[in-house]
Amino acid sequence: MKKIxxxxxxxxxxxxxxxxxxxEEKGGNPETPAELAAQTVVSSECYxxxxxxxxxxxxxxxxxxxxxxxxxxxxxxxxxTKQGNLxxxxxxxxxxxxxxxxxxxxxxxTYKNPMAFLKKGDQLILGNGEIQTTMGASYFxxxxxxxxxxxxxxxxxxxxxx
Numbered sequence: 615m616k617k618i619x620x621x622x623x624x625x626x627x628x629x630x631x632x633x634x635x636x637x638e639e640k641g642g643n644p645e646t647p648a649e650l651a652a653q654t655v656v657s658s659e660c661y662x663x664x665x666x667x668x669x670x671x672x673x674x675x676x677x678x679x680x681x682x683x684x685x686x687x688x689x690x691x692x693x694x695t696k697q698g699n700l701x702x703x704x705x706x707x708x709x710x711x712x713x714x715x716x717x718x719x720x721x722x723x724t725y726k727n728p729m730a731f732l733k734k735g736d737q738l739i740l741g742n743g744e745i746q747t748t749m750g751a752s753y754f755x756x757x758x759x760x761x762x763x764x765x766x767x768x769x770x771x772x773x774x775x776x
Contacts, residue, residue, distance in 0.1 A: 653677045661738055661769035667691035670767055672738070673774060674700070674709075682709060694718030700729070707733045708741075728753050731769070732762045738769040 655675045663670040668691055674684040681703050688696040698715025709731040716724055730741040743760035745752050754760060 653679060653681075658774055660772050660774035662772045663740070663767040663769040665766040668766070670740075670769065672700075672769055680704075682711065684711075686713060686715070688715075694720075696725075698724070702729075704733075709733065709738070726752065730754065730760050736771040739765055740767040740769070741765065 654677065656678050657676045659674050659676075661672040661674070663672075669689045671687045672684060673686075674682055676682055682700065684700040686696075686698060686700055690696070694717040696715045696717055698713055700711040700713050702709055702711025704710075709729075711729045711731070712726055713729050714724055714726045728743075728745060730743060731738040732741060739762045741760040741762045742765055744755040744758045746755045
């Protein structure tokens with residue numbers, strides 16, 4: 615009876631160890647936030663969008679692997695300030711990014727939204743698109759166009775503040 619009990623305990627431990635070894639061999643996700651932060655920033659650009667009483671500040675960092683990271687603050691009239699980070703990449707002249715942010719001083723809950731910016735010269739245009747949420751993840755609906763014409767926020771290049 616003791617041998618069967620020991621065998622029943624040993625099998626799950628062996629299975630867990632083999633799963634752990636398999637993950638280590640794969641190297642895990644090669645682009646965790648810590649690894650992205652550790653990559654060298656090749657260039658930084660700053661932008662500002664003003665629409666009526668709203669002001670949005672954006673800083674984009676281009677990493678050596680071509681990916682984009684950055685920070686954005688959205689001060690929108692009659693709403694708590696949104697402050698967070700962007701991570702994404704350019705596909706042609708469009709930056710597709712994920713914006714992870716907090717609202718106001720409430721730091722216990724973070725939000726995450728997809729964003730698309732069309733680059734025209736020194737300007738970035740924040741597109742409007744239909745967003746769908748499935749199992750807690752938000753993304754642009756496939757097959758639905760993103761509108762860059764009827765928009766509020768057009769970002770102009772500015773000097774970066776240190």
